[in-house]
Amino acid sequence: MTSNCSFEEVDNLMKHLELVIYVPIFLFGLVLNVVALLVFCVFLRKWTESTIYMTNLALMDVFLLIPLPFKMHATNHLWHHDLHPLCSFLESLYFIGIYGSIYTIMCIAMDRWVAIRHPFRAKQLRSPKKALGMCVMVWAVVLAAISPAISGFRNNEQRDFHCFHGFSEKGWSPLVIICLEVFGFLGPALVLVYCSVQTIWTLQESGQHSPRSRACVKIIYSSLCAFLVPFTPSHLAILLQFLVRQGVIEECGMKTRISLFIQIAMSLSNITCCLDALCYYFIAHEVRSSNRSFRLSTISQRRATCSTSEV
Structure with missing residues (x-):
């Protein structure tokens, strides 16, 4: 970045704007995800493929929410250099x-695709154990990719810093950004x-208009x-900031707008914690409906058995 291009006005604006964005996201997101975990783990108590994926999604959202108060603090305060590991x-x-x-x-979409597009193979390809295995794989891949990378993206200099x-520059290298954009978002x-x-x-071609079919479309x-x-603007902003870092974009006004855009986009990307609640609602409704249908079919079978035995 050129020395005569100041970002002080953008930084001062974001000190206040980030608080306006983060506080409601943190409060609503924490409540919604804790309630979702209680519903899926305590009240529903039926471990289907959908509930397993939703529970995993809620856990991921909690992991995203935990650092937000520290992120809000770091925006306005320098941290001591001893806090680099934290x-x-x-x-x-x-x-x-x-x-x-x-x-x-992505796993939720693939699971739905298998269930709807390939119903005859779904019994072999889908099961709660396989869904749990996919979630474990997601954790393993993300932990292996993120944790070592993040630890090397910060210069551990003996001076205070903003977390x-x-x-x-290592964090903005072409290899890192290409992998982030391709494997982290585009793929x-x-x-x-x-x-x-x-x-x-497939649902539209089948002509099904049952409540379960409509619920499935809502989930999709x-x-x-x-x-x-949340994720499209933030990854577009990362790409633009990468072009700035590489010297492709040099005009000061453009760099200032990109700096503002990436900070707003990254802040608003956290709204995914609240948007996921839409998925939680429809999944919970679907599970309750399936439970109700199962109970009704069981009652009907019992009645039929009783009627047959009386004849």
Whole structure:
């Protein structure tokens, strides 16, 4: 960045704007995700593929929310240089939550695609144990990719610093940004969109208009919303900031606007914790409906058995 290009006005604006964005996201997101965990783990107590993925998504959202108060503090305060390890740990939690959510939403779309597009193979490809295995794999991949990387993206200099800000040049290297954009966003986004479009098309072609079918379509749209709305602007902003870092964009006014855009986009990306509540609601409604249908079918079978035995 050129020395005559000042970002002080952008930084001063974000000191206040981030608080306005983060406080309601943290409060609502924490309540919604804790309630979701209670509903799926305590009240429903039926471990289907959907509830397993939703529980994992809620856990990822909690991991994203935990660092937010520290992120708000770091915006307005310098941290002592001895707190570099704590900062790296919190940054790891934050990015694990983001990319864990991305891959979990992708798994939900793939699971729905298999169930709707390939119903005869679904019994072999889908099961609660396999869903749990996929969630464990998501955790393993994200932990392996994020934790070592984040720890090396900060210069451990003997001076105070702003946590969640000022990554080193290593953190903005072409290899890191390409992997982040391709494997962290574009790849999962293409899988999500493809599976979602194919699933909706299959439901429409089948001519089914049952409540369960409509609930499935709502889940698909809510998953798309929870993915595309928060993560598309933030990854576009990362790409633009990378072009600034590489010297492709040099005009001061453009760099200032990109600096403001990336900070707002990254702040608003945390709204995924609240948007995921749409998925929680529809999944819980679907599970309750399936439980009710199962109970009704069981009662009908018992009545039929009793009527047959009386004849």
